[in-house]
Amino acid sequence: MVATPSPQDSASEIAALVAALRQGSRRALARAITYVENYDPRRTALLQALPPATDLPYIVGITGPPGAGKSSLIGALTTVLRQRGRRVGIVAVDPDSPFTGGAVLGDRIRMLQHTEDDGVYIRSMSSRGNPGGLARATWEVLQVLGGAGFDVLIVETTGVGQTELAIRHFADTVVLVVTPGGGDAIQAIKSGIMEVAHVFAVNKADLPGADVTASQLKQALNLRPSQDWRPPVLPVISTTNEGIAALWEAIESHYAAIEQAGGLAAVRRDRMYAQLSLMAESELRARFHAYLRNRPPSWDDLMRRLARGQTSPSLAAEELVDQFIETSCSRGGPPLV
Numbered sequence: 001m002v003a004t005p006s007p008q009d010s011a012s013e014i015a016a017l018v019a020a021l022r023q024g025s026r027r028a029l030a031r032a033i034t035y036v037e038n039y040d041p042r043r044t045a046l047l048q049a050l051p052p053a054t055d056l057p058y059i060v061g062i063t064g065p066p067g068a069g070k071s072s073l074i075g076a077l078t079t080v081l082r083q084r085g086r087r088v089g090i091v092a093v094d095p096d097s098p099f100t101g102g103a104v105l106g107d108r109i110r111m112l113q114h115t116e117d118d119g120v121y122i123r124s125m126s127s128r129g130n131p132g133g134l135a136r137a138t139w140e141v142l143q144v145l146g147g148a149g150f151d152v153l154i155v156e157t158t159g160v161g162q163t164e165l166a167i168r169h170f171a172d173t174v175v176l177v178v179t180p181g182g183g184d185a186i187q188a189i190k191s192g193i194m195e196v197a198h199v200f201a202v203n204k205a206d207l208p209g210a211d212v213t214a215s216q217l218k219q220a221l222n223l224r225p226s227q228d229w230r231p232p233v234l235p236v237i238s239t240t241n242e243g244i245a246a247l248w249e250a251i252e253s254h255y256a257a258i259e260q261a262g263g264l265a266a267v268r269r270d271r272m273y274a275q276l277s278l279m280a281e282s283e284l285r286a287r288f289h290a291y292l293r294n295r296p297p298s299w300d301d302l303m304r305r306l307a308r309g310q311t312s313p314s315l316a317a318e319e320l321v322d323q324f325i326e327t328s329c330s331r332g333g334p335p336l337v
Helices: 007-022 026-037 043-049 070-083 138-147 184-190 210-222 244-260 264-293 299-307 313-331
Strands: 058-063 088-094 120-126 152-156 173-178 199-202 233-235
Touching (some): 007 026, 007 043, 007 138, 026 043, 026 120, 043 138, 070 088, 070 244, 088 138, 138 152, 199 244, 210 233, 233 244, 244 264, 264 313, 299 313
Parallel strands (some): 058 152, 058 173, 088 120, 173 199, 199 233
């Protein structure tokens, strides 16, 4: 049996880990991310030693329907950023594997040209059933990357639907990627993501219908209430890097608008309540799932009553939630596993 490290040993380890992070150690970076992603007991001390949330580098969110080419676009955008001397940390959130629960890792395949670059770090994460298109530990992984000295952070969501809008509470600038044809542009116009995006990228702009898609997006933007920032609609071809430099310039223009309006820290403070609410919901969901995995004492009885028609799924769910709350209050809550 492995002995649990003493608080003094843990503090010493975290101090050494953070020092290695700041010196650019990729091994330390991988270990720190693993701590926060797996909710390791050392996670709290690590997060307290990292820069606060309001001091993180600039965060760009890349979102859009499945198949829009988000990962390829991030690869192209990273090339432009590296040419300008920027160090880029990427968090790519994949859907869950139905077999292992882990990330599919398709994002890394499309960014292979950057895997040997010390100025780029790519972390693929499973959403683990978390709603909103992001993983539960997304913000904490961003904190780790910020502590490691990356000066631009990019977050790729899973393929968004009409309600997967959590990215608006995490990214400073949100880029919505759509493609010509297939109804992607129309779906974007119908969904709430239209109101979230600060920049629109029409990817695969060499395909027929790209001009129509861009026109539809611009018309939809005309229906939005007047705002200080008007989102640009830009054609790009991520496979050839065409339009990618202009895309980054548009992102930088939005950054300048944020600075003029009071700066990143002020914008992030305004988002803190929404982030707190989302993270609390995620925490409760994870703890309840752990409670169910451990089969609460009433489980077999509930299943028998359900099978006999003596209760309904909704009433049984209410019983389970009540028992979960009672157990959490009396025993300090079930462990996160």
